[in-house]
Amino acid sequence: MVNYSISEENYIKAIYHLQGAEGMVTTNALSAELKTRPASVTDMLKKLKTKKLLNYERYKGFRLSADGKRVALGIIRRHRLWEFFLSEKLKFSWDEVHEVAEELEHVTSKKLIDKLDEYLGFPRVDPHGDPIPDQQGRIISPEQLPITDIPLNQPMEVSHVANQSAEMLDILKHHHIAIGTKLEVKKKFNFDNSLEIRAGKHTPFTLSESVARFIWVRKTSKS
Amino acid sequence: MVNYSISEENYIKAIYHLQGAEGMVTTNALSAELKTRPASVTDMLKKLKTKKLLNYERYKGFRLSADGKRVALGIIRRHRLWEFFLSEKLKFSWDEVHEVAEELEHVTSKKLIDKLDEYLGFPRVDPHGDPIPDQQGRIISPEQLPITDIPLNQPMEVSHVANQSAEMLDILKHHHIAIGTKLEVKKKFNFDNSLEIRAGKHTPFTLSESVARFIWVRKTSKS
DNA sequence: AAAATAATTTAGTTTTGTCTAAATTATTTT
């Protein structure tokens, strides 16, 4: 396990976020993302290429290598665990966590991060609803999660219902829930783990835990 | 509030630790502390002098200015709060906390640190028994603490007894405790907050909270 | 298929923080 500089890490993470399933990342796109000049980006690309983190040929664009992706997922794991910590334990609001996590993510002690993960109860999503990679860099739930496991006030859409009984459908119909319905969890009641849900402009309604755990959602594509 | 680089912060903190109540710090001493060459130290001294953090005249040694001390106490506050967090919340052992805190201390968000302080319950000493500066950089308990407030297994010596009744003296005599006695707290019993104490090679004994809170100690000069 | 435009890279600087080797100043020994 080699260590990378803060700059290298910021580049690697930014490339990971820019590259989708396929297609090349461009120098200008990365330059814009990192707010550095294209010429500086080119310099770093060469460096990351010699470190075998990048597949890069000049003028042709680039993508992370398998190694590069592994490194990126480690950084993202640290970032999102710290975001969860800041939000859950230190009561930071949503919009404040990212900036601080941007710095904390560069403290690379593996023991620190794994212990933090354990301390936080192995959370699966950060306060923005993004998945937290595990110790092996695997994203356990790349998209879908039961509605019982998502953060509050996060716009989501129903992606799957894990119980196809008539009784379940009856409830869903009653609340106008279907695959693709956009909703947010507004409140969790710890007494019985029931949830208050708001779907669009409808009046909010309550779901019991035994119903809610079958309703799977993912982040809406827009956010 | 200006920000300082990681290198600058490490220098400032090291100087703070090297300078006692009076007397000059030497280039070689700082060089040894930081494991950098004396020539590099001289370069940084000039820089810190122009930033008015240091009183420095060449060939004559140096000390932190009032500003420099203020900055140093901020860094030390961050370092020790993180050490406390690692020890208390993440269950790191004693000897592991310093290295990680050495990196975490450079994340300078004031809100992060003040919220962390609150989350930890405003601890007064770090896991090594060293005092944690408050938000204003004041070290509330520079030396002495009631034996009820110190970490386990930390060699301390009795510095003050805050109750001079005959009954108290009776107990102290019985356990051979006097000003200067060296002891360690081996265990805290949460049931009644009583403490198990070991003084030198004597058999360990137990003190009730109502006795213990009058016994003040400080770190032994050696450690 | 040129010409024009956009994207990217190269070349040459700058700043920060480190280093080695040599010069200078301070301290200790004789």
Place this chain on the structure above:
DNA sequence: AAAATAATTTAGACAAAACTAAATTATTTT
């Protein structure tokens, strides 16, 4: 009080990461 030794500083170099300006390559327009 010299001479020897130790501590410190200066001078010059280097690597990392950024920049600007100029050159090169790719893409789009005419």
